[in-house]
Amino acid sequence: MTDGTPLGRWIAGTLRLGTLAAVLALGVGLVASILGGDAGRAGRGGARPIGDVVAAGGAEAVLAGGMLTLAGLPLAVLAVTAAGFARAGERRRALTTLVVLALLAASLMAGIALAPSAS
């Protein structure tokens, strides 16, 4: 049994592509970090706001990119799911999905708003 409907294909495709992109970025960043001398220790900066890590550049910025891709994937999945329900004429389901998407987007905005100022 497989879900061959457009909804199932879209969701599965988004998940597969997004996970692959995130894992690839994390893998490339990890290799670059190890080759640059960080062999299994915590990063030079330790735990830092993700914005600071991206701004600093280098291998850790690639790692941060992978992590942000992964963290953003649920938002992408919800958007695709809402579109799939709308396309299938399931308006109540599409609306519910958009509500969940809005809640998650609000969490993201709150997280960004509460981030400490750039160091």
Added chain:
Amino acid sequence: MPNDLLLALSGLLAGVFGALLGLGGGILIVPILTLGFGLSLTSAVGTSLICVIATSTGAAAINVRAGRADVRLGITLTAGTVVGAVSGGILAGIIPERLIAGIFSVLMLYTALTMVRGIARRDAEVDGDAQLSVQPAAPDGPGAPEYRNRRVPAAVGASFVAGNVSGLLGVGGGIVIVPLMRLVMGAPMRVAVATSNFMIGITAAAGAYAYLFRGDIDVRLAAPVIIGVAIGAAIGAALSARVHATWLALLFVAVLGYVAYEMGVRAVFGR
């Protein structure tokens, strides 16, 4: 053995385990990172939430395509879990941790006993062969599975509790969601596991963003764990289709018992 390899293997184990049972793996990841690698609890919880997203996306990519996950039911319940995750994050600063642990311990024990009774009665949904007799991917209408419309208000309320669990403990909430779908709605075990895998990433993301932007996660240390989790989740999702549903349920009951014990210890001794 180098740290990165150990971290990746820990993630792999958590990913297989989590995808197999509809959990995010946070139940393993948090203690491994705090006790095994010396991370602070805050950093471990933040890393765990990102790992839960990896477990969810890695497993759901397979489960949704295979038609095992009920996306429609998952979206309905996710409305409750996301609100719960946000409120859980707020409540974490207000409710005493030992009280939370105590309530959770009792809840897990009760759930374990109820699932054991169901297994002992050889409920048809659990004691079945590897093939599903329902169509979880079917749209609403005459062909939709019957469990999808059973006790929906109670299920959404319970999913709100699952979301709070996620926000308070840094897990995906699957430990509540899977029994909720099984016991409250009567969904087959394999559907409950696959649907939970789809949901928990969305739930975990609601809590993860604050940790990510606040600076509670060490990206260099988290990277090998996440890679391991993503690979493990794909393996676990493939395995779950081959494991007899009764064994899945028994393994889940064992996890519930372990969690109930750990939370009970935390409630009594405050560690």
